[in-house]
Amino acid sequence: MKNTSAWEEKAKLLRKWSLVSTTAAGSGHPTSCLSAADLTAVLFDKYFTYDVSNPLNIYNDRFVLSKGHAAPLLYALFGMCNAYDLNELKTLRKLNSRFEGHPVPKYKYAEAATGSLGQGLSVGAGLALAAKRENLPFTTYVLCGDGELAEGQVWEAANFASYHRLNNLITILDINRLAQSGETMFGHHMNEYEQRFRAFNFRVFTIDGHNYEQIDQAFEQAHSHAGQQPVAIIARTEKGKGVSFIENKDGWHGKALKEDELKKALDELGPVNDNARFDLRKPATTTLAGDNPPVNTTIKLDFDNAKSYATREVFGEALAQLIPHTPNMYVLDADVKNSTFTEDALKVTPERFIECFIAEQNMVSVGAGLSRIGKIPIVATFGAFFMRAADQIRMARISEANIKFVGSHVGVSIGEDGPSQMALEDIAFFGALPDTVVLQPCEAVSTASLIPQMVKHNGIVYMRTLRPKTKLLYKPGEEFKIGGSKIVRQSNDDLLTVAATGITVYEALQAADLLKQENINIRVVDCYSVSPVDRDTLLDCLNSTRMKCIVSVEDHFAHGGLGDFITAAVSGEGDYVEKMAVTKISQSGKQEELLKDAGIDSSSIVAKVKQLVKSYESVHAHA
């Protein structure tokens, strides 16, 4: 209670900088900052424990700004913690400033890139879960807007938080009534939020978000950690609070004040103490999230030459070998652990297995939270269902998260379950994100070799695994690497090259056998690294085959797949790449039937090669 005037002073300075920085930028969301200024002033002044010189200290409390458009408030908050000079906020939204329109990783105090709404509670849940599992004493705070509560992911996260008993997670809901283009679904009907969060088993405190005593009391009670429930502080606020002509007014979302309006607003705010600062308590201990134990890369799997293995099974076995000796690894499942074979990891290290149930969006953003605190999350589901979390994956990439995605059941080769379960656009999506690695080994030996490398690689890796079992192609000890490939068939007189990946490697080999009977020799390359693709080997194949032609064959849609990666890699070298891929929606059927139906089976490859040879010969007969 005694702090009320100090809080008012500090909130006023937060307001000032939210207004000043956005006016300097000429754009931004000042009104969305003003509604949360009082809430965050109390939080930072009295409760938040943090070492600003070590944002990666794993003992720091965490503040996740889910409503990312209130970035200027975030920047003002840490500026008032002496993390940097507040005057630097005048570079807001300018090229090369760390103060971007929405938080990104070059701003070291952001727990995640936000700006696509409704993801912060999941990120916070990931942080809180890590704390819970590893007995780290920090508290995670998530500031959410009301508009974003319409996103289903928030309710996935709410279920997750209460199921996992995250009583170290406090979400602050800034219910300012107004969204971008009008009133939110529920306006200021606070009961609508209360009843939902109660139903999702949160401990709920409903307050006036501009009443310092109520705010303080709510945080005080939230920290009592009574019971095992996560906390929601539901705060009724006014958008634009503190400046009469924008307060609770429609039409002011995402608008900076003009210079004259700013002057008027600052006049209204009245005298401000520009030296008001938060004097944060530091955690007693310092361990940086970057100080990771090394990844165990020595796994030993023996395969029987007479047997076939599904690469998804091999993934599970490799995981089970790696995880006990790689303490930062976590495995996340969306209720398909018996299909992706992450259940193998559950058996050996249940303490680092996270069941996310059928909620892929939350799973991915929980992974982003874990990554922030130095963990290596292995996120696995059917490849098709990563599309459910495409936006979260996009944001994880912007966050520079270190996540490994493993998608099983890719392509038409899954068979009878039909098109809803087939990943056929996954390479296009993952491959479009800059610097992501896309792998698709076709058999056991290469899979076992690539998995430790995938875990070790810093950044986003996507691995496609296969549902059907496949024969061994390689011997123990052969080397595989990100960016590599293997020539699995060649002669001294190859006409052209077939570049395949995953299941189509076998179709290509079978096609090579059939073509050989007709005295047509082809080279076959296993492009287990789809991106980066092995440019050197492919160029060499182009130049050392008679027709200087590569035929790519893949169990993926034609646009955005392996074929496009190869074309881009060899472009400008007098190349000719012919793409074979899936060009229609598939159906139910047997694996071989569907490969044939899609035109990517051995007989289709034979026909394509013969057609290319014929047209080559007709041209060169005249030469």
Added chain:
Amino acid sequence: MKNTSAWEEKAKLLRKWSLVSTTAAGSGHPTSCLSAADLTAVLFDKYFTYDVSNPLNIYNDRFVLSKGHAAPLLYALFGMCNAYDLNELKTLRKLNSRFEGHPVPKYKYAEAATGSLGQGLSVGAGLALAAKRENLPFTTYVLCGDGELAEGQVWEAANFASYHRLNNLITILDINRLAQSGETMFGHHMNEYEQRFRAFNFRVFTIDGHNYEQIDQAFEQAHSHAGQQPVAIIARTEKGKGVSFIENKDGWHGKALKEDELKKALDELGPVNDNARFDLRKPATTTLAGDNPPVNTTIKLDFDNAKSYATREVFGEALAQLIPHTPNMYVLDADVKNSTFTEDALKVTPERFIECFIAEQNMVSVGAGLSRIGKIPIVATFGAFFMRAADQIRMARISEANIKFVGSHVGVSIGEDGPSQMALEDIAFFGALPDTVVLQPCEAVSTASLIPQMVKHNGIVYMRTLRPKTKLLYKPGEEFKIGGSKIVRQSNDDLLTVAATGITVYEALQAADLLKQENINIRVVDCYSVSPVDRDTLLDCLNSTRMKCIVSVEDHFAHGGLGDFITAAVSGEGDYVEKMAVTKISQSGKQEELLKDAGIDSSSIVAKVKQLVKSYESVHAHA
């Protein structure tokens, strides 16, 4: 009450065919069918109004199978309505059968393709909303599993249904406790579901899903339409109900019985009346959803040559002209109507404007529901945020839905808001889906011309619109078409072609001006149709320019964009396509700064062209 034994008989036949068909297929989810057999037997026997000879009759009740893996139950239900011979179910999951592993459009009685979970309630809400808005008297029933209730989209749909007062929507929750890889989050704790659906303002009935009297009573009360709330019938069921050795047993998800197990199961079921059938009431009126009024294609927009226009604004104006005269059009917004300019449509036809708030997943699946009933939904948000609904768009494509997606704020050219708001992987994703059309006009005249064509086109179209204003390039009356392009700069002595789309058309034109000063002539093509791309024109450009080279320039990531479409189109023609695109995560800044930073501005194009010319000349000097 009197029907109990008849219901039991019919449920038994549903169970028999669920078991028989999956055993014949050798795969499938019989236990997931058995838990819902009693619920659906009562529904179809007493409540469901439907004309099986006209599945597209807009007066039919609707049955959406959200838990798509229970497809055999759906197939048995309509078989028992004499829609086809039940023996045809033995073709389940076989190539070219209409009875796929999960429902797809070739099965005419499916309201949508399902199989990616948690989408059915949204599809049903779309159907129910159309009924509500157009006074159609049908009821929409949605059968959901319990596992899929973890998907956030379900809660987006629940908010949507209660907000829009869809008291004509009845969702039946089959709470059978067991998901794929274990127990669901809540098992048989019925209160967890009750409290959530109550909190989301549903009228809730909790029943024993195998007690016919309770089922009947729940439907009876649900149909009273008391109040304006949607209904949730929460039914406690047993997975595998009716067969002791699979009933409520873990490890039986997605497993067909072996022949001997089937025999044992059928013995347990006891005598079955194979002639039991549902005698459905038909609706009194028949109007087929396919009987659509024509699309108005004559819009008239005048543009002032001296002014600039953002294509997103032109989209809004065109929409406002089209919609009053095209009665099947609906417009869906996710709280960005003042940015996408769908607010223009809201002003003229509020009765066909649907505010979905910030919940893109539900918005897309509501669109799929509307499409099923013959509507043409225009679904608009920021291009980046369509990634939030990528899985729903994927399923809409499998459903053969007729949806127009309009994504604004594409590329780095949006400026200060930063990477979270930039669509840069959207072409890769939409373009991968077979037969989707991707358009990106760069200015007002072409936008106005393409919008009616987009609306008229049957199938999925994605249009990218620009945030910044751009100058007019075309005169009124010029023709634009899906699959077309425009040469906007050419000479008799062009060295190469720059193919641009959207904002980069202006960069390419500026580059052409700069290069001309150095006596380098280039051709510039506006690829406003990204897919299909204008192969003929591009081939002609290749062959009539000296260097036979195309440089593609786009405000999109390098993989999966325009460049890959062009490369695929001209492949094999001695072509050489050089891609210029965004290759890193962008940042905040001014439009021109960010285009330059991404290497896709006029100066970057000039540098690239000069480099290509230099290397061409060095090769040809020696020739």
